[in-house]
Amino acid sequence: LETTNGDITITPGQRLSFLQQDHFKYDAYQVLDTVIMGNARLYEIMKEKEQIYAKEDFTEEDGIRASELEAEFAEMDGWNAESDAEQLLNGLGIPTELHYAQMADLNGSEKVKVLLAQALFGNPDILLLDEPTNHLDSGMVRWLEEYLIKYKGILIMVTHDRYFLDRVTNKIVEIDKGKLYTYEANYSGFLELKQARMEQEAASYRKVQSVLRTEIEWVRRGAQARSTKQKARLERFQEMQTMKAPEQDKQVEMDSVASRMGKKTLEIDHISKSYGDKKIISDFTYYTIRNERIGIIGENGCGKTTLLRIILGLEPADSGTVTIG
Numbered sequence: 001l002e003t004t005n006g007d008i009t010i011t012p013g014q015r016l017s018f019l020q021q022d023h024f025k026y027d028a029y030q031v032l033d034t035v036i037m038g039n040a041r042l043y044e045i046m047k048e049k050e051q052i053y054a055k056e057d058f059t060e061e062d063g064i065r066a067s068e069l070e071a072e073f074a075e076m077d078g079w080n081a082e083s084d085a086e087q088l089l090n091g092l093g094i095p096t097e098l099h100y101a102q103m104a105d106l107n108g109s110e111k112v113k114v115l116l117a118q119a120l121f122g123n124p125d126i127l128l129l130d131e132p133t134n135h136l137d138s139g140m141v142r143w144l145e146e147y148l149i150k151y152k153g154i155l156i157m158v159t160h161d162r163y164f165l166d167r168v169t170n171k172i173v174e175i176d177k178g179k180l181y182t183y184e185a186n187y188s189g190f191l192e193l194k195q196a197r198m199e200q201e202a203a204s205y206r207k208v209q210s211v212l213r214t215e216i217e218w219v220r221r222g223a224q225a226r227s228t229k230q231k232a233r234l235e236r237f238q239e240m241q242t243m244k245a246p247e248q249d250k251q252v253e254m255d256s257v258a259s260r261m262g263k264k265t266l267e268i269d270h271i272s273k274s275y276g277d278k279k280i281i282s283d284f285t286y287y288t289i290r291n292e293r294i295g296i297i298g299e300n301g302c303g304k305t306t307l308l309r310i311i312l313g314l315e316p317a318d319s320g321t322v323t324i325g
Contacts, residue, residue: 032086
C-alpha cells in the first residue's frame, strides 16, 4: 500500500522479506522455486543462467555473462539454495515428495507453509510476518518459535497468539486510542508495564484535579489578574480545564446462561464422518459437563475443524447425534 504521507527508508543493501497473503499467486510454479523466490535476485540469476546454458549457439558474450552470473551466484551462496529451501519446507511439515509439485496442487494449509518458507528463505535483514502461526500445527509453531528466536535480523510481526509473542518478541508496540506506546518487553511484560502506565496516568489526573479545585477556589474569591504572576496562573488554570480523564480499557461482560443449563452441556453420540473414501471421524462418543474448558489438538487433517463444524451444525455427520444443553 502507498502511504498518504511520510517516508520509509531501508538501508541500501539490506533485504526485506514478508509473508505473502495471496495464496494463489504462485500456482503456476513449483514449490521449491516458490520458496527460492523469497530472494528475488538469486532466483533471477538462477533462471538467467538456465537460459544461457540452454542456448544451442552459445556465444562469447554469453560466456562472459555466465561468468558474471556465476560469481554473483556463488557470493549469494546459491549452491546451497535448494538444500536450504528443502530444510525450511521439511521444518514446516511439507514432505519431500511435494517439493517439486505445483503450488496449484497444494491445499490451503500447505500453501501457507510454503509462503512462510519463502519469507524466511535466505536470511533476510528485515522480516515482516502477518499472523504467521495460522494453519500451523503445534509442532510447526514450536519449530517456527525456535527459528525466529535464533534469527539475527529485525522481525516485525502482527499476531493474536500471545504465547507466541511471549516466546519470540522483546518489544511490543501498542496502538491504543489513536496513540502509539512502546514497551521493551514481551507480551506478559507489556501487560504489567501497561497497567503501571495507566495507574500513573490516573494518579497524574487526580493530582491535576486537586490543583484545579485550588485554582477554582482562588477564582471564586475574586482574584484579579492584574499582575504577570496572576495572568500566568489563570492561563495554567485554563489549560488544566482542557485535560481529559485517561480512558480505561473496557471489559467485556457476558451474562452467564449456566444457571439455565443441566450438568451435561454437550453430548456427542457415535459420530462418524467421511469425505469420499477418507474417514475423518469414526464412532466418536463424548460428553462435557458445565464449566469444562476443552482444547482439541492434533495434526492438520485429523478432524478438529470437522468436529467443530458438526457440533455447530454447519455440516451433517454421516451417523450419530449431537445434543446441546
